Amino acid sequence: MADGIEPERLSDRLRDLILSGTDETEVLLERTQTRVVRFETAPVHERRHARPAEAARLRRGDGTGFDRLNWEAAARQQPGPGDVEIKVEAIGLNFRDVMFGLGLLPEEILEHGFAGPTLGLECAGRVERVGAAVKLFKPGDRVMAFAKSAFATHVTTPAAVVAPIPRDLAMETAATIPVAFLTAYHGLMICARLKPGEWVLIHGGAGGVGLAAIQIARWRGARVIATAGSPERRTLLASLGAEHVFDSRSGAFIEDVRSVTGEGVAVVLNSLAGEAMERSIGVLRPFGRFVELGKRDYVANTHIGLRPFRRNLSYFGVDLDQLLIDEPATSKLLMRSVMRLFASGDLAPLPYRAFDAAETGEAFRQMQASGHVGKLVVRPPRPADVCVRHRRAFQVAPDKMHVITGGFGGFGLETAKWLAAKGARNLMLIGRSGAASSEASEAVASLTAQGVRVRAEALDIADLPALTRLFARFGRDLPALGGIIHAAMVLDDSLVQNITGERMERVLRPKVAGADNLDQLTRGLKLDYFVMYSSATTLIGNPGQAAYVAANGYMEGLARRRRRAGLPALAIAWGAIEDVGVLARAEGTRDALLARAGIKGMLAQDALRLMGDALAAPAGDIDDAVVAIAPIKWGAARRHLKVLESSAYAKLSGQDEAAAETGDKIDVAALLAGSSPDEARKTISDLIVDEIARVLRLPREDVGRATPLAEIGLDSLMAVELALGLEQRFTLNAPLSTSASSFSVNELVDHIIGLATGALSEDQALKQAMVDRHLAGATVAEIDEEQVMEKVRTMKGVLH
Numbered sequence: 001m002a003d004g005i006e007p008e009r010l011s012d013r014l015r016d017l018i019l020s021g022t023d024e025t026e027v028l029l030e031r032t033q034t035r036v037v038r039f040e041t042a043p044v045h046e047r048r049h050a051r052p053a054e055a056a057r058l059r060r061g062d063g064t065g066f067d068r069l070n071w072e073a074a075a076r077q078q079p080g081p082g083d084v085e086i087k088v089e090a091i092g093l094n095f096r097d098v099m100f101g102l103g104l105l106p107e108e109i110l111e112h113g114f115a116g117p118t119l120g121l122e123c124a125g126r127v128e129r130v131g132a133a134v135k136l137f138k139p140g141d142r143v144m145a146f147a148k149s150a151f152a153t154h155v156t157t158p159a160a161v162v163a164p165i166p167r168d169l170a171m172e173t174a175a176t177i178p179v180a181f182l183t184a185y186h187g188l189m190i191c192a193r194l195k196p197g198e199w200v201l202i203h204g205g206a207g208g209v210g211l212a213a214i215q216i217a218r219w220r221g222a223r224v225i226a227t228a229g230s231p232e233r234r235t236l237l238a239s240l241g242a243e244h245v246f247d248s249r250s251g252a253f254i255e256d257v258r259s260v261t262g263e264g265v266a267v268v269l270n271s272l273a274g275e276a277m278e279r280s281i282g283v284l285r286p287f288g289r290f291v292e293l294g295k296r297d298y299v300a301n302t303h304i305g306l307r308p309f310r311r312n313l314s315y316f317g318v319d320l321d322q323l324l325i326d327e328p329a330t331s332k333l334l335m336r337s338v339m340r341l342f343a344s345g346d347l348a349p350l351p352y353r354a355f356d357a358a359e360t361g362e363a364f365r366q367m368q369a370s371g372h373v374g375k376l377v378v379r380p381p382r383p384a385d386v387c388v389r390h391r392r393a394f395q396v397a398p399d400k401m402h403v404i405t406g407g408f409g410g411f412g413l414e415t416a417k418w419l420a421a422k423g424a425r426n427l428m429l430i431g432r433s434g435a436a437s438s439e440a441s442e443a444v445a446s447l448t449a450q451g452v453r454v455r456a457e458a459l460d461i462a463d464l465p466a467l468t469r470l471f472a473r474f475g476r477d478l479p480a481l482g483g484i485i486h487a488a489m490v491l492d493d494s495l496v497q498n499i500t501g502e503r504m505e506r507v508l509r510p511k512v513a514g515a516d517n518l519d520q521l522t523r524g525l526k527l528d529y530f531v532m533y534s535s536a537t538t539l540i541g542n543p544g545q546a547a548y549v550a551a552n553g554y555m556e557g558l559a560r561r562r563r564r565a566g567l568p569a570l571a572i573a574w575g576a577i578e579d580v581g582v583l584a585r586a587e588g589t590r591d592a593l594l595a596r597a598g599i600k601g602m603l604a605q606d607a608l609r610l611m612g613d614a615l616a617a618p619a620g621d622i623d624d625a626v627v628a629i630a631p632i633k634w635g636a637a638r639r640h641l642k643v644l645e646s647s648a649y650a651k652l653s654g655q656d657e658a659a660a661e662t663g664d665k666i667d668v669a670a671l672l673a674g675s676s677p678d679e680a681r682k683t684i685s686d687l688i689v690d691e692i693a694r695v696l697r698l699p700r701e702d703v704g705r706a707t708p709l710a711e712i713g714l715d716s717l718m719a720v721e722l723a724l725g726l727e728q729r730f731t732l733n734a735p736l737s738t739s740a741s742s743f744s745v746n747e748l749v750d751h752i753i754g755l756a757t758g759a760l761s762e763d764q765a766l767k768q769a770m771v772d773r774h775l776a777g778a779t780v781a782e783i784d785e786e787q788v789m790e791k792v793r794t795m796k797g798v799l800h
């Protein structure tokens with residue numbers, strides 16, 4: 001309750017609050033307003049000062065999924081003599097971008113290509129600048145082009161791969177042309193030499209290349225059979241001139257094609273992977289040509305039998321990206337041929353759906369889910385909407401004195417080393433017993449050897465007269481005081497009923513009296529920083545630490561009070577430091593914190609780096625006077641700590657997703673050892689559901705635990721994303737199968753437990769899951785290998 005409110009008014013407000021039935025657990029009654037507590041995440045490293053960028057580019061950051069794609073500031077590139085700089089207005093999205101964005105295309109698959117391992121290959125826009133040798137284009141021209149890193153606001157690319165946009169085409173429409181039409185033209189006309197009257201089977205007919213190929217094949221006078229995955233798309237393809245349209249997801253299309261053509265098709269334009277790809281080779285007639293456009297079987301290094309090729313078959317691997325760089329003359333010719341067909345009206349642009357820059361992730365996701373017809377196009381952001389982020393570093397004044405109380409303790413010494421590394425040349429470490437431990441004297445000697453003047457003070461920080469005498473020397477015979485880090489503490493954990501006044505006093509003394517003394521003695525000084533080391537237990541509580549939590553809570557209040565008075569102050573609620581300090585000395589407590597409160601360990605220097613970011617942030621906001629730097633697994637914490645049900649923590653939900661994005665891990669073996677089998681299974685199952693919900697963008701409640709994942713919409717590419725996500729979250733002894741889509745959540749739990757405990761290899765775990773499902777009651781050891789594999793083979797879509 002704030003001071004200065006009349007008691008009567010206060011009691012009225014309190015009564016109203018109680019009668020309102022609010023479920024708030026902490027309420028602040030101020031003179032003119034009532035405030036409640038809300039915790040929120042605000043990564044300290046994002047508190048930076050920014051200015052608008054001159055250009056922007058889409059980049060793949062850390063983590064998994066498309067959420068890691070970010071538009072970031074970039075520099076414009078001066079065109080070389082034969083280059084053109086284009087201000088991009090629309091970018092065509094291709095499947096290679098989706099796979100690269102997901103981290104599923106190894107860089108070596110892309111590095112020999114024109115665009116290399118970057119996002120984006122084609123775009124449309126206006127010419128900004130041209131190189132000295134470029135005669136065909138001038139600034140302002142509307143063009144479409146192939147370009148490296150085409151997901152950008154500006155690209156610089158060779159004029160040879162740029163073409164003017166026919167006058168009546170919109171920018172978005174033009175961006176759909178280069179990759180789809182040149183790929184289809186090259187595949188059908190140059191590789192397969194498609195002749196009039198020949199049958200051609202075009203897989204994935206409703207995609208960009210597929211639709212372009214249907215147009216080219218029909219212009220050529222060939223007869224088209226197309227495949228597509230949904231009835232709507234099949235209807236569309238039939239309306240676009242495919243004579244027959246079959247379902248690419250059913251194995252029956254092979255028989256269908258045979259019944260239509262008799263001896264088979266002359267050309268297959270393939271984008272299917274695995275078994276469907278191999279079966280498509282079988283549908284070629286003698287002298288047939290198989291044109292592979294996909295990448296998945298190259299990445300997987302799929303083996304195929306050569307027998308069908310004895311019938312004079314040809315196989316072509318088409319990768320336009322490489323063609324552009326290795327065969328520039330062919331590329332130019334292709335570009336000209338395609339543009340001529342557009343000019344004559346023989347070809348028409350593709351249908352597309354356009355997305356704004358803010359929806360980039362959504363565009364990628366839609367292509368991944370194959371939920372589109374034709375092309376997907378993204379408009380880049382305005383460069384000014386993307387900021388150049390550059391850090392204002394926390395500066396340490398070398399000539400001033402930097403005081404660390406509790407400076408000889410584990411974390412205190414690390415803080416001293418960190419300040420020295422940041423440039424501090426005068427350090428004062430304070431502890432009641434001075435540099436008594438060998439660790440402390442060694443650290444002081446090492447700092448001294450680096451040229452840092454270290455004063456070791458044996459002093460009780462709660463002893464005001466002694467502290468006053470010491471502080472009186474700053475700016476006289478000692479350098480002026482630059483800043484204080486108050487890290488002194490005494491721990492004396494006990495349950496509330498066992499706390500005595502004496503024990504309470506021992507814990508409060510360094511933190512409460514110590515902090516008050518430091519505050520009082522420095523009020524008249526101009527300090528650069530005033531930091532108090534608190535603990536994340538103030539955020540979530542910890543049984544047995546009532547006194548410690550109270551002491552830290554007091555310092556957090558002091559930090560706010562100082563900021564309100566315009567003084568520097570920052571209280572840091574630290575999580576568990578695992579390499580030095582009190583928890584490094586007490587492994588049991590550290591493990592209990594993780595198991596009970598979901599608090600994970602962090603290294604002292606990593607933690608201090610984040611403190612540097614927090615110190616670099618503008619110091620004005622009173623609510624920012626307390627910052628927690630603590631990796632916490634909210635899922636685990638929420639299961640054990642009732643307090644987290646309070647609405648004060650509501651904004652922290654969904655943190656587990658963020659944790660997964662940053663590669664947070666759970667040690668399944670340790671989990672199994674430390675909790676009952678049912679609890680462990682529940683934890684694993686919940687995390688799997690979190691991951692599936694993230695990949696499928698579904699509410700968690702919609703993820704059934706007994707339903708095969710394929711039935712709730714997990715396709716094979718999503719299964720790969722899921723497997724990567726799960727591998728990141730669980731410490732597994734073997735990579736997770738990417739065939740996850742045929743499993744239910746419950747089966748995946750068994751699978752992961754088997755892998756993590758080393759009880760089963762990946763292969764065995766997979767088979768055990770099959771056995772569980774189809775041969776109830778048996779174990780892998782009891783079942784004949786061939787019997788299991790027979791089951792596996794008969795299950796459609798389980799292994800591919």
Ligand SMILES: NC(=O)c1ccc[n+]([C@@H]2O[C@H](COP(=O)([O-])OP(=O)(O)OC[C@H]3O[C@@H](n4cnc5c(N)ncnc54)[C@H](OP(=O)(O)O)[C@@H]3O)[C@@H](O)[C@H]2O)c1
Nearest residue numbers: 406409410411431432433460461487488489574577581582
């Ligand atoms: N380590 C962690 O995981 C962790 C987690 C959260 C928060 N923190 C905070 O980080 C700070 C440092 O922790 P730590 O792990 O380094 O603890 P530590 O190793 O136990 O060091 C604490 C130091 O404080 C000194 N001290 C105690 N009472 C004092 C007093 N009255 N006057 C002067 N010095 C006094 C002690 O030295 P003497 O006994 O010689 O006086 C000791 O060296 C603490 O404030 C703690 O609350 C640490």
